[in-house]
Amino acid sequence: MFIFTTKKAKAGYLILALFPFLLGANMIDSGKIPIFNAFTGKTELVEKVHKSAAEWKKILTPEQFKIMRLKETEAPFAKLCPMPPKGKNGIYECAGCGTDLFRYEEKFESGTGWPSFWQPVSELNIKLTTDSSHGLHRTEVSCARCGAHLGHVFDDGPPPTGKRYCINTLALKLVPMPADPQKAAFGAGCFWGVESAFAQVKGVEKTTAGYMGGALKNPTYEDVCTDKTGHAEVVLVEYNPQAVSYEDLLDVFWSIHDPTTPNRQGPDIGSQYRSVIFYFTPEQEKIARALKEKLSKSKKFKKPIVTEILPAKEFYPAEEYHQKYFQRRGITPTCHIPKNLSR
Numbered sequence: 115m116f117i118f119t120t121k122k123a124k125a126g127y128l129i130l131a132l133f134p135f136l137l138g139a140n141m142i143d144s145g146k147i148p149i150f151n152a153f154t155g156k157t158e159l160v161e162k163v164h165k166s167a168a169e170w171k172k173i174l175t176p177e178q179f180k181i182m183r184l185k186e187t188e189a190p191f192a193k194l195c196p197m198p199p200k201g202k203n204g205i206y207e208c209a210g211c212g213t214d215l216f217r218y219e220e221k222f223e224s225g226t227g228w229p230s231f232w233q234p235v236s237e238l239n240i241k242l243t244t245d246s247s248h249g250l251h252r253t254e255v256s257c258a259r260c261g262a263h264l265g266h267v268f269d270d271g272p273p274p275t276g277k278r279y280c281i282n283t284l285a286l287k288l289v290p291m292p293a294d295p296q297k298a299a300f301g302a303g304c305f306w307g308v309e310s311a312f313a314q315v316k317g318v319e320k321t322t323a324g325y326m327g328g329a330l331k332n333p334t335y336e337d338v339c340t341d342k343t344g345h346a347e348v349v350l351v352e353y354n355p356q357a358v359s360y361e362d363l364l365d366v367f368w369s370i371h372d373p374t375t376p377n378r379q380g381p382d383i384g385s386q387y388r389s390v391i392f393y394f395t396p397e398q399e400k401i402a403r404a405l406k407e408k409l410s411k412s413k414k415f416k417k418p419i420v421t422e423i424l425p426a427k428e429f430y431p432a433e434e435y436h437q438k439y440f441q442r443r444g445i446t447p448t449c450h451i452p453k454n455l456s457r
């Protein structure tokens with residue numbers, strides 16, 4: 115494992131070292147530079163940012179302009195460095211161009227009155243230059259993409275680097291790291307169409323067709339079709355709660371099927387096709403029950419809504435040929451088309 119990691123790291127350095135040669139004159143002509151994206155973990159080629167003083171003044175506050183473009187330094191302890199919510203991480207980006215600069219978890223309390231970090235997200239994203247102003251010999255840290263002055267780096271930081279990147283608060287913009295994906299599970303008839311509908315929802319990161327709610331362990335499709343296992347055909351949805359809410363997913367759920375027909379969706383008859391929400395948290399249960407009641411009262415459906423709301427049980431992924439069924443075959447589904455039932 116250690117050897118593998120070392121080899122991988124060496125290969126990484128080699129690629130970085132060769133970057134300008136691999137890209138040749140093209141990179142120089144287009145003004146593109148490699149920048150590390152701390153959210154995706156990938157290095158991307160991006161255009162350098164060039165703006166006139168007048169253009170920067172439109173984006174930056176007068177204080178930010180003085181620091182980032184005129185290399186002034188904010189007074190120590192003068193500004194409160196933004197922090198991510200408790201228990202969460204975040205990335206400090208360049209307030210001028212949005213380049214990822216430092217991770218919250220690599221910030222430390224230096225007692226100097228300026229935000230201090232022991233390393234940047236990547237050496238690619240910052241530029242170090244010798245600064246001999248004020249009769250001192252310091253190393254200036256600036257943004258590699260837009261050239262903004264950020265601060266200085268000193269050799270009195272904590273391990274493992276021993277560096278202290280001393281940065282002006284106003285040069286930084288905190289972007290919290292996205293929350294962990296959440297799970298939701300819905301049964302709304304044949305899972306082919308249900309999966310196709312949820313896969314298209316913005317903020318849904320993964321969908322899997324499968325079985326839930328029955329007694330038989332590791333059921334096959336044939337087992338479920340006997341109508342004796344108690345399983346429903348469901349789609350397990352993994353979603354980013356910052357991009358799509360559970361309420362929005364429920365809107366999709368109720369809009370793609372008829373929740374008033376017990377154990378049936380159109381021509382598909384049997385308990386495997388029942389309308390069911392499997393909740394993973396008490397919060398999901400609360401929201402599902404509240405929205406079901408609201409929808410019932412709205413009389414958008416002529417008959418009573420029979421959707422079951424149950425705690426999630428073990429999820430069994432369906433056979434491979436059921437996964438992304440329509441998508442793989444290039445078929446546009448004619449069922450489970452979202453309708454507008456907006457609350």
Ligand SMILES: [Zn+2]
Pocket residue numbers: 208209210211212213257258259260261262
């Ligand atoms: Zn920048």
